[in-house]
Every structure is written in C-alpha cells, then in structure tokens.
Amino acid sequence: ERTLHSDRILEQLLSKIRTVMxxxxxxxFKWEEADEEWALFFQHGLPEHFIKKGKLSRAWQSLPTIIRHEASPVYSDDISxxxxxxxxxxxxxxxxxxxxHSLYTASQLLGSISIGFFDAEALKKSDQNAFDMVARLLLPFLLTPENPGIPTTITTATATPTPTPTPKTTPKTTPKTTPKTTPKTTPKTKTAPNPAQTTAPSQEGMTLHLKLDLAGRxxxxxxxxxxxxxxxxxxLKNRALSRLxxxxxxxxxxxxxxxxxxxESGTASITLELIKKGGPRRLLSVELRLEKPENGSKTILFKARDITKIEPLETELAYKNSMQTIWTTLSSGLQELAKKMIENTSSHNIKHDVDEDQILGEALKKAFVQLGFEGGCLLRLQPRGKKLVLVAEKGLSEAQLAQIKKHGIGAKEHLLWKTIDKGGVTLLTAKTQKSHLKKRLFGEETLVSFMxxxxxxxxxxWGALVFFSRTTLFAETHSHALSLFGKDLGHTVEQIQAFHGLQKRIATLEILNETGQSVTKSLHLPQLLSSVTNTMKxxxxxxxxxxxxxxxxxxLYYGAGSSxxxxxxxxxxxxxxxENHLVPLAARERHPFVVENASQDSRVGKKWVKTLKSRSLFTVPLINKDRVVGVLLLDxxxxxxxxTTEEVERTAEMAGxxxxxxxxxxxxHSVSQHRERLQTLSSAIVNVQEEERRRIAKKLRNDSSAALTKIQEDLTWLNANLADPTPxxxxxLERAKSETNKTLxxxxxxxxxxxxxxxxDSGLIATVKWVVKDFEAQTKTKVHLQITGTIKRMPARIEILLFRVIQxxxxxxASHAKAESAIVSLEKRDxxxxLYITDDGKGFDVKRYFSSPQMMRKEIGILGMKERVELAGGTFYIDSHPGQGTRISVRVPLVRRNP
Known part of the structure; x- marks a missing residue:
C-alpha cells in the first residue's frame, strides 16, 4: 500500500507558494503546544549562521509571536x-x-507563515488577498487525528453508514473504500500503477482528430x-494550431x-507538445495526412494520441480522482474531509478546475444514504439574490423538476425564502403518518414531512437545502442532523470558492510573475526594456x-526598446x-487601441507598415500616478x-x-549618481578626519612630547646642580617636574x-592587543581577546574602521555597561x-534607544559606528536586553565594492 504523509505534501505546497510569490x-513555523515554542518547519532565504544544530535561534521566536498578537494577518510595506x-x-x-499569517482553528493555534521582500511596497493588495487564501488552504495539512481541531462526524439514530461508492467517471484509478467497522478504520487503496507505463487517465484510449487548412488553422x-x-x-474554429x-x-x-x-506517401508521424490552458503541457503522438479532394482546397488531417507520462505523485494525486474522493466524504464531517485532502491534494491540483455542482451533488447523494432521507434538493441563490436555481435533487417529480430547472424558484412568498431570511431549520410534519401536509411543496403531493x-x-x-419524505415523520433528531450537515455543506462551499479564487489568482500571478520579475530584477533601463519587451512578446x-x-x-515619443x-x-x-498615430493617440486618450489590418488604417502610417511589416497591432499606454511614461506596442x-479582449486587458493590467x-x-539612475556623490563626500570627510587625527597625534608625539621631555631633563639638572637651594x-622644582610628567x-x-x-607601524592585531591590555589596566575589567585564523595586514581603511569600533x-x-568581563573576537572569512564584542553588563533596551532623543543616542555613539561600517559596505547589528549584556556584530568586506 502507498500512503502520503501530510508533512511531505505541506512541504511541496510551501515550495509551490515560494515559486509563485x-x-x-x-x-x-509549527506551534509546539507541549513546549510552548515555535518550531521551524520550512524556510527560504535564511542565512546559515542563524541555524545551529538544526534549530533556529530563539531570537526568531518573537516574530511569529508578534504576528499572533497583532490582528492577523500582519502586513507592512517597510518594516524598517x-x-x-x-x-x-x-x-x-x-x-x-x-x-x-497565523494559522489556527476556533480552539487552537497551529502555525504561522511569513514572507518578506527586500524591496519596500512589494506586496500589492491583490498579492495580500492571494496570500490570505493560500494561508487558509494550508490549515487542513496541519490537522492530524491526534490534533483534529474540527468537529467530529455527523451520526443519527436511524442512519446506517454504508461503504463509499466508487466514482463512475474514473474507475481505473479511484481508491476503493471498504466498509468501516469503527470510525477510526482507514480506507484501503489499491497499489498505484507503474507511472512509467501510465498516461493521463482522463485521456486514456482517446484519439484526437483535427482538420486543418494549409495555413495551420x-x-x-x-x-x-x-x-x-x-x-x-x-x-477553436479558425484558430491557428501554432497557438496551442x-x-x-x-x-x-x-x-x-x-x-x-x-x-509521395502523403503521411508523416511526429511528436508534438501542446499547451493546455489551466493545466500541464501534453505530449501527443501525431500522424499527419495530406488530403487532396478533387474539388476544393487541400487540407491536413491530424490524428493524435496522448502519450504524456505522469510522475508517480501526479498519478496518485490525479485531480479527477482526488477531488472526487475528497468531496464524496463530505457528509462524514470536516475531519474526514481534511484527511482526504492530506492524502489526495497537492499544489499540482490547485490549477485544475473544481466543478462546484458536481461536488455538492455527490455530497447530497451520500447524505441521502447516510441520513436516511428519501428525497430533497439543494438550491443556490443567483448572484443578485432574486432566484433560487437547482444544484442537485432526488425524488422530485419529472414535471416539477423540469419547472425548477427552467424557471427556478423566484417567488419571495415561497416557504424557502422565509427559511433563508430567518436562518435555521424549518420543520413541517403531518398530524399522523397516514395524513398529508396540506400545503404542497415543490408541487409534490402526499408528503408527511418537510425540512x-x-x-x-x-x-x-448562499442557498437552501431541502429534505422531504412520504413515509417518515421527521423529528428533532432529523433537524439536528440536517443542521450539522448544512454547516458542513456551507464550509465545503467556502473551500470550493477559496479554490476558485486561488485558481484565478494563480492564473493571473503566473502571467504577472514573469513580467514582474523582469521589472524588479533590473534597474538598468536598457536591460529592463529588453527584458520586458521579450516577456510581453x-x-x-x-x-x-x-x-x-x-x-x-x-x-515626442521615441522608440526606446524592442523585443x-x-x-x-x-x-x-x-x-x-x-500626430494622429496610434502611439500618441494611446497616450492622449489613455486607453488601448487595436488595429486588425495595419495597411488599411491611417493611424498606423505607410512608413511604419513598410519598415516594420506590421499586419495587426495594438497599443497600451504606460501610466504611473496619472503620468504617461510611454506606450507599449504589440505587433x-x-x-x-x-x-482578443482578454489579451488586451491582460496587457493593460501589467502596463501599470x-x-x-x-x-x-x-x-x-539619478539616485545612484546622487548616492555615489554622497558616499564619495562622506568617505572624503572620514579620510580627512583620520588624516587630521594622524597629523595631530604625530605632532603631539614628535614635537610636544619631545619639548616636555627636554623641560623634564632641565628640571632634573637644576635640581641636581643648584647650589644651596632653599626648601x-x-x-x-619638584612640583614643576611632577606637572611636566603628568602633562607628558x-x-x-x-x-x-x-x-x-x-x-x-604594526597593524590591527598588535594594536588591539595593546588596547585590551591598557583597558584592563585602567578599568580592572577582564577582556578576553579571541583571534580565529591567520589575520595579516589589511587595508588601512579597514584597520582604522575596526579599531574605531573596538575603541x-x-x-x-567602561562608561555605561558596568560589566565584569568582555570578549573581543576577530574572525576572517573571505x-x-x-568582529564581535560582547559584555556581561547591565545591557539596555535597543528599541527604546533608537526611539530616544538624538542627544541621548550620541552619548553611546552606536549610530556613529553603524554609519561608518555601512559606509564601508559592511553590516552592523546590536543585540541587547536589560540585565542580559550587549553583543555587537560587525561584518566588513575586505575588498571595496562599487556602489
């Protein structure tokens, strides 16, 4: 037997989400209730140094906690x-x-999912809505038998469970269900066929026929x-085969x-790959034959078989079987639904269509069997809410069935409308089992019960659910069972609509994704224009x-980019x-223009047609914040x-x-030039400061110190050679000598x-050793110096920078931490x-520090260190909490990178 683990499917779904978004x-993260902590299950883009021995640093635990405590979901255009x-x-x-987004049921927390982008305002409202739907669809894969988080199955005193029927549409791959002796019994499935010998089940045995003209239409x-x-x-009529x-x-x-x-043979055998809209590509074995009728044009006869190979996982999770199995278990409750989703649903299937009426119809048929009802129907409100239309039924007379299918139920005075208005269950019964309801419902006679x-x-x-009987008097137990089943049905509709919404969003995202990547990958204008035009083409x-x-x-408008x-x-x-040309017209009118025959349209111009050989084209204005940037033209x-209207609208949607x-x-381009000038100016200022410090320090050492030393020697000579000095x-003399020593x-x-x-003279390492020794002597604070690897002389600017940070x-x-010890660590990793500097002092509130007045921040000097490190192309990070000490982490590139 072959089974699927929910974690494997969950990981595949998360990988698909990463690929699409x-x-x-x-x-x-998964929430571990027993340990009361977040366990990292899946990650993308996280640096390796955050994960030690397979576990994520506890510093990350606060991120899903913030999401949990905030009004979920959490969005931020710029977290900085x-x-x-x-x-x-x-x-x-x-x-x-x-x-x-936090993932939880009504009773318990299950997990948390987060995504981040290096660009500000990278998530549009449509992306947020798609992310909400994705998060909702992940919930069933976090539910387990030990951790259900959803209601148990529905049972009634009179209903007897029966084996789940095998769907008729796909008998070869649908799992067979054995009768259950207890609710815990797991359905057994047949071993899946060898995928190497299996083709798409929906196409097995089919021969595809086409008749084409010589132009391929x-x-x-x-x-x-x-x-x-x-x-x-x-x-498909007159559609070019090349489009498929x-x-x-x-x-x-x-x-x-x-x-x-x-x-001479008039036949040819080839293998072609066809693009199936909304689904994977299909591989066909094709036989072409040229037909030459005595009267009429030559045609090409196209005969093909689907030979697409399906991967093992796709075989098990083929959409028609998996969705059929999922939704036929609906009436057993959401727990069974979640189990089947774990077994049979994957990200591959999200792209397939979901037939809402078929799913609900199958659920209703099973409900008739499980709940023991002999007849009824399910009706859906039309979008404007003026009529109820039939979704599925059992037991209606032919005349009434035809009437409802044709006209629906539109009379507001009908009992069902009152039921929808007030909500809950409406139960009507005859006085005795031998009498009948006086009021005819759905035109049916001899009813003794109606719900x-x-x-x-x-x-x-959304609609209404009806059950009726000619033999059984319904009681409160029946209405209770109906109420529970109705809730399951409503939840099912929500899930189906979520799938529909996700399908539409995935289709749009896949279209927008390639263009979006082209737009965001390059800020170099010529490269961007080339990428965008090729993608759109x-x-x-x-x-x-x-x-x-x-x-x-x-x-004027000038041609700037071409595919x-x-x-x-x-x-x-x-x-x-x-000019009255399509390009300025689209810009002036701010809407697309479509031309089917360019040679006959004066808005295109003879020069254009002669030079570019255009036959059909359309233009779309490129507008940002009410300003026309340019015009995009498809030729x-x-x-x-x-x-088509869809093609034009799709292009217009991406134009913004x-x-x-x-x-x-x-x-x-403008900002880069400005930033480069600022960085050059800032670097020049730092270099001037350091050069001035070096000059002054040298002056003090060579000139002032030498003069004071000379004065000290003269005072010593005077003290030794002065004849009969008074006390x-x-x-x-002694005081002058002492003051001279202090000044020196x-x-x-x-x-x-x-x-x-x-x-x-000796470089950074020797300087740091001297600084540490001098610091210990002056402050009595123990400093541990750790140097990993062989660190030779580095560029002077790097040595000066690291020295200033350590200093x-x-x-x-010494001034603020009141620490007993500190650690200075240097490590070279090309x-x-x-550089890491850690102390066991009193620490401080980093968040409060960055929100405090500027003068208070200047006292500690963190901003100055951070700016100098970032100016050198490095990163500066500080981690501190009151009573827990402080850790400063610095990473600087040894080779200067171009801005």
Missing amino acids: QPDLMLF KDRRFIGQVIRSMGVKSFSG IQDCNDAFLEHFASRSED LTKKSNSIYAAAVKKLKTS GLAIECDAHP NLIDASHCYIFLEDGRRH DQGNEAIRKFEIKMN ETRYFRKF QIAIGIENAIIH EMKRH ETLKGLSAELRPAILD ESLANV PHIH
Whole structure:
C-alpha cells in the first residue's frame, strides 16, 4: 500500500507558494503546544549562521509571536519604519515588505507563515488577498487525528453508514473504500500503477482528430479534442494550431507539413507538445495526412494520441480522482474531509478546475444514504439574490423538476425564502403518518414531512437545502442532523470558492510573475526594456513588442526598446505628440487601441507598415500616478490577427507595473549618481578626519612630547646642580617636574586615542592587543581577546574602521555597561572580516534607544559606528536586553565594492 504523509505534501505546497510569490525570505513555523515554542518547519532565504544544530535561534521566536498578537494577518510595506519590528532580527537582513499569517482553528493555534521582500511596497493588495487564501488552504495539512481541531462526524439514530461508492467517471484509478467497522478504520487503496507505463487517465484510449487548412488553422475537430482542451468548437474554429503548440513543436510541425507536401506517401508521424490552458503541457503522438479532394482546397488531417507520462505523485494525486474522493466524504464531517485532502491534494491540483455542482451533488447523494432521507434538493441563490436555481435533487417529480430547472424558484412568498431570511431549520410534519401536509411543496403531493435549511457561506446566504419524505415523520433528531450537515455543506462551499479564487489568482500571478520579475530584477533601463519587451512578446505570442518613451523636452515619443536585439529600426522612429498615430493617440486618450489590418488604417502610417511589416497591432499606454511614461506596442507580422479582449486587458493590467519599473529605473539612475556623490563626500570627510587625527597625534608625539621631555631633563639638572637651594625652591622644582610628567603622560594618552602609532607601524592585531591590555589596566575589567585564523595586514581603511569600533565599544563598556568581563573576537572569512564584542553588563533596551532623543543616542555613539561600517559596505547589528549584556556584530568586506 502507498500512503502520503501530510508533512511531505505541506512541504511541496510551501515550495509551490515560494515559486509563485518569489519572496526573498519565507518562514513557516509549527506551534509546539507541549513546549510552548515555535518550531521551524520550512524556510527560504535564511542565512546559515542563524541555524545551529538544526534549530533556529530563539531570537526568531518573537516574530511569529508578534504576528499572533497583532490582528492577523500582519502586513507592512517597510518594516524598517514599522515600530512593531523594532529590535527584530529580521530587520538586520534588509527585509522591507513583510506579510505574516497565523494559522489556527476556533480552539487552537497551529502555525504561522511569513514572507518578506527586500524591496519596500512589494506586496500589492491583490498579492495580500492571494496570500490570505493560500494561508487558509494550508490549515487542513496541519490537522492530524491526534490534533483534529474540527468537529467530529455527523451520526443519527436511524442512519446506517454504508461503504463509499466508487466514482463512475474514473474507475481505473479511484481508491476503493471498504466498509468501516469503527470510525477510526482507514480506507484501503489499491497499489498505484507503474507511472512509467501510465498516461493521463482522463485521456486514456482517446484519439484526437483535427482538420486543418494549409495555413495551420483549425477547420474541424472531434469531441475528444474538445474534451481534452475543455473548449467549445466555436472557440477553436479558425484558430491557428501554432497557438496551442510550444515553440519547438511549432518548428517540428512546420517542417513536417513542408515535407508532407513533397512526400509521395502523403503521411508523416511526429511528436508534438501542446499547451493546455489551466493545466500541464501534453505530449501527443501525431500522424499527419495530406488530403487532396478533387474539388476544393487541400487540407491536413491530424490524428493524435496522448502519450504524456505522469510522475508517480501526479498519478496518485490525479485531480479527477482526488477531488472526487475528497468531496464524496463530505457528509462524514470536516475531519474526514481534511484527511482526504492530506492524502489526495497537492499544489499540482490547485490549477485544475473544481466543478462546484458536481461536488455538492455527490455530497447530497451520500447524505441521502447516510441520513436516511428519501428525497430533497439543494438550491443556490443567483448572484443578485432574486432566484433560487437547482444544484442537485432526488425524488422530485419529472414535471416539477423540469419547472425548477427552467424557471427556478423566484417567488419571495415561497416557504424557502422565509427559511433563508430567518436562518435555521424549518420543520413541517403531518398530524399522523397516514395524513398529508396540506400545503404542497415543490408541487409534490402526499408528503408527511418537510425540512428546509438556509445554507450560509462566509456569513452570507448562499442557498437552501431541502429534505422531504412520504413515509417518515421527521423529528428533532432529523433537524439536528440536517443542521450539522448544512454547516458542513456551507464550509465545503467556502473551500470550493477559496479554490476558485486561488485558481484565478494563480492564473493571473503566473502571467504577472514573469513580467514582474523582469521589472524588479533590473534597474538598468536598457536591460529592463529588453527584458520586458521579450516577456510581453512571448506572453501574447506576438511577432514583436516595442516600447516608446516620452521626451517632454522635444514633445515626442521615441522608440526606446524592442523585443529583438537586432531590430534597430524602431529606435529610428520619433513620433510627435500631436500626430494622429496610434502611439500618441494611446497616450492622449489613455486607453488601448487595436488595429486588425495595419495597411488599411491611417493611424498606423505607410512608413511604419513598410519598415516594420506590421499586419495587426495594438497599443497600451504606460501610466504611473496619472503620468504617461510611454506606450507599449504589440505587433503581429505573420498574419492578420484579431487580438482578443482578454489579451488586451491582460496587457493593460501589467502596463501599470511596467510603467512603475521604467520610472524606478530612471529614478534609480539619478539616485545612484546622487548616492555615489554622497558616499564619495562622506568617505572624503572620514579620510580627512583620520588624516587630521594622524597629523595631530604625530605632532603631539614628535614635537610636544619631545619639548616636555627636554623641560623634564632641565628640571632634573637644576635640581641636581643648584647650589644651596632653599626648601621653597626645591618644592617648586619638584612640583614643576611632577606637572611636566603628568602633562607628558596626558599627551601620550591623547596621541594614542587620536591615532596610536602602533596601528600604522604594526597593524590591527598588535594594536588591539595593546588596547585590551591598557583597558584592563585602567578599568580592572577582564577582556578576553579571541583571534580565529591567520589575520595579516589589511587595508588601512579597514584597520582604522575596526579599531574605531573596538575603541568606542570598550569606552561604552567602561562608561555605561558596568560589566565584569568582555570578549573581543576577530574572525576572517573571505571575503569578509567579522568582529564581535560582547559584555556581561547591565545591557539596555535597543528599541527604546533608537526611539530616544538624538542627544541621548550620541552619548553611546552606536549610530556613529553603524554609519561608518555601512559606509564601508559592511553590516552592523546590536543585540541587547536589560540585565542580559550587549553583543555587537560587525561584518566588513575586505575588498571595496562599487556602489
């Protein structure tokens, strides 16, 4: 037997979420109730040094706790400016945009999921909504038999459970369920077939037929092909087969047709890869035959078999079987539903369609058996809430069934509308089992019992559920069972709608993702334009894509980017803003323009058609904050093409994102130049300061100290050679000598603080040893010096920087920490040098420090150290808590990086 572990599926789902949403950091924690701590289950983008011996540092425990205590979900466009994240380790990683979601049932906490991006405002509202849906769909995979967190199954005194019927649509792969002796019995499944010998079950044994004209347009197809692509014949009529093929397969098909025209046999066998909308690509074994009728045009007959190989996991989790199995267990309660989701649902299946009516119909059929009801129906409110339409039924007369299917139930005075308005269960019974209800319901006669229940979805009316009987008098136990089943049904509808919402969002995200990556990956304008135009060309399957940018100074739009590197023609086009051309028209009118025949449209122009060979095209304005940045143009040169409304709307939806990317690239170029000038100026100021300190220190050592030493020697000579000095004279000489000694020592100390000579002569390591020894002598605080690896002389700027950090840190230890001991650690790990300074002092509140007045912050000097380290391209992090000491971590690159 083959089983699936929920953790394996959960890990695959999280990997899929990471792939689709592309976060720079992703964390998934499980809540360990027994230990009262968060256990890291899945991570992406977390540096290795945070994980020791397979466990995450406790400093990260506060992140999911913040999410739990805040109103879930938590969103932040820039956590560096968000007070909730002050002092959090995640801020030191450069994460800006953040989203976190706690996962819990009504009774218990189960986990937490978070994603972060290095760019601010990276999460739009639509992305947040998608993340909410994803988080909700993860809940069933955290539920276990020992930790259910959801209601038990529904049972009644009269209902007898029966084995789950095998769905008829997919008999070859649907698991068979044996009768249960106890609720804990696990259904047994047959061993899955060898995936290497298995093709897609939904397509097994089908032969796909097409009739194509010589241009490759579909003229006719059989039902198997329509079912395979879930399409209608009118949607495929005259559609180019190339739109359904991958690029490689297009080339193979074209070569086969060309060979077919010259071949004597008139047939050709090839293998093609087809793109199935909303699903994975399919591999077909194709036989092409050229048909030459006596009268009429030549056609190509296309005959194919699906030979797509399905991976082992996909075989077990094939959508039709898994979803059928999941939802036929609905009436047994949400616990059984969650188990089946764990066994049969994967991220692969999220992209498939979910037939709501079929799922609910199967659930209702099982409810009739389990709850012992002989008839009834399920009705859904139409979107505007003016009519109830039939979803599923049992036991209705043919006449009444036809009436409800055709007209629904639209009379507000009907009993069901009253049930929906008041909520709860409506129970009607005859006085005796031999009498009948006086009021006819659904046109049915001879009823002795009737129950109606309003179904809610997300706290809003969704529809109504009805059961009736001609033989059984319903009692309160029946209405209670109906109420429980109705709640399960409402929850099922919520899950189905969540799947539908996620399906739509995934389809949109997959379209937007590639363009979004192109926009965010590069802030170099030429590279960005090339990437965006190529992505859009491939996305719409057009021949070319061009971008025109605005030149406000010259009042024109100029060709700035093309999907073809070698196509320089577009860069020669300059179109004035007041011309009646498609490009300035789209900018002025601020909406797309579509042209099906470019040669016949005056808005395109003869020069354009002659130069670029355009046949069909459409333009979309690139607008950001009510400002037109430019115009995007999709061009088709292969054939006359009618671009669909969906294609135009999809492009228009992405146009805003492209406009933002282009403006960001322009701004980035300007900001980069400004930042480079500021960094050059700041570095120059630091260098001037250090040079001035070195000059003054040298002056004090060489000139002032030498002069004082000379004075000291003269005073000593006077004291020894003065004839018959009075006691007063001796006292003054001794005092002058003493003051000279003190002044000399002060000058030496001041010189060392400004720039110790040993730093220039012997390097950082010797200087640090001297500083530590001198600090211990002056403060009586024990300092442990740790040097890992061989650290030779480094660039002077790095040695000076690290010396200043150590100097300032030890000064803080002496002045503020009241520590008994400290540790100074240096470690070289190419291409960086790492410095750690730790003390066991009183510590302080980092969050309060950064929110305190500027003058108070200056007393400790942390900001000065941080700025100097970051100016050198390094990172500075401080961790401290009252009563727990302080730790400063510095990492500096040994080689200067270009800004």
